[in-house]
Amino acid sequence: MxxxxxxxxxxxxxxxxxxxxxxxxxxxxxxxxxxxxxxxxxxxxxxxxxxxxxxxxxxxxxxxxxxxxxxxxTLPGPRQLERLLRLRFAVTGTQLEDIQAYREVAEVGAARLAALNATGADLEAIQQKLDAIRAAQSEEELHQADQAFHREVARAGGNGLLLLTIDGIAPHLHQLRVEAWRGWKESGGGIKSIVEAHAVILDRIRRRDPEAAAQAMREHLSQAREGLVRIRGRRQQRPGA
The missing domain is CATH 1.10.10.10 (Winged helix-like DNA-binding domain superfamily/Winged helix DNA-binding domain)
Structure with a gap:
């Protein structure tokens, strides 16, 4: 027709x-x-x-x-994209499962690119973000350091479009981290395994092994998905949910 x-x-x-x-x-x-x-x-x-x-x-x-x-x-930047996405999510509601799925595509790819393209300075910057995760004294510090680590990995990959989208969705990524961390703790998970997962990602990037870096990121993001599934399951069990 x-x-x-x-x-x-x-x-x-x-x-x-x-x-x-x-x-x-x-x-x-x-x-x-x-x-x-x-x-x-x-x-x-x-x-x-x-x-x-x-x-x-x-x-x-x-x-x-x-x-x-x-x-x-002028060039539209993360701020313009952030406003657009904020308006969209204000109308449709933030779908954390969709954002998690986005991470599992974008950030796995970012780790692969970082293993291929990261410079020595990039590796040092990622290491600093890992150190900040280890040094976090509160949950909010942990979330900020975690987000900074993943952004640094994306930046090291050298793909400006990928970094733009990650920056544009940053507030929603933070919301996802808060929810996933709550679920991760409820399921018995702790900070040690989270830190170790980040350390493995950096190690694989240092080794210049793109597939191993992608797999390390994929395994780490499964921790966030596990936490998210836990929270979603708890809410579905509430009366009237």
């Missing part, structure tokens, strides 16, 4: 045209767009349409209006 034709507004078309213009001219972060009047003439639309298109792209973190009405190209 043919799909219905969707009519785009002039603003939507102008947004696409501005993105095409940025690509075609090879513009990058910090470069300035032509004046509104020039863009309107070049794209054969009115100035108000150009202003609306610029406002939309500015809201997405792609453009910035500066003093003197200059429009500068």
């Amino acid at each position: 043919p799909k219905p034709i969707q009519r785009q507004s002039l603003t939507d078309l102008a947004v696409d045209a501005l993105i095409d213009l940025i690509e075609e001219r090879g513009l990058s972060e910090g470069d300035t767009l032509p004046a509104t009047a020039d863009l309107a003439a070049e794209l054969s639309v009115s100035r108000p349409v150009i202003r609306e298109a610029i406002a939309e792209l500015a809201g997405q973190g792609l453009l910035e209006r500066r003093q003197g009405r200059e429009t500068v190209i």
Whole structure:
């Protein structure tokens, strides 16, 4: 069955045209767009349409209006992605199982990349994060140190898109850690095995063994899944759940 034709507004078309213009001219972060009047003439639309298109792209973190009405190209970062995901989860509800599944894909891959690409400085940085896990004096310190360790592994992998998504989902990863840790403790797990799991991940990365590093990360994330399953099972047993 043919799909219905969707009519785009002039603003939507102008947004696409501005993105095409940025690509075609090879513009990058910090470069300035032509004046509104020039863009309107070049794209054969009115100035108000150009202003609306610029406002939309500015809201997405792609453009910035500066003093003197200059429009500068910017790069959307983790903050923009975090806001988008926060709004999505506010509407749909945070699904910790989905976030756990994301970790089991993204962070296993990150460990594999780190074993291939980590520099000596990267390995030292990961070691420092492992030391912070060992030195944690409270659960909140533990969660922060744990998140920093995993972020450092992702950064060492050298894939900017992977790091962007991990940073963008950071608040929800923290929520997942809190819940999973609670379940892990209830199931009889302790901090020692968690620290050892992180140490194994670093060791496999140091050995430059991507498959072993991926497996070590996979086994560690199974600890989080075990804790999450424990919490979910407890809630399902509550009256009215």
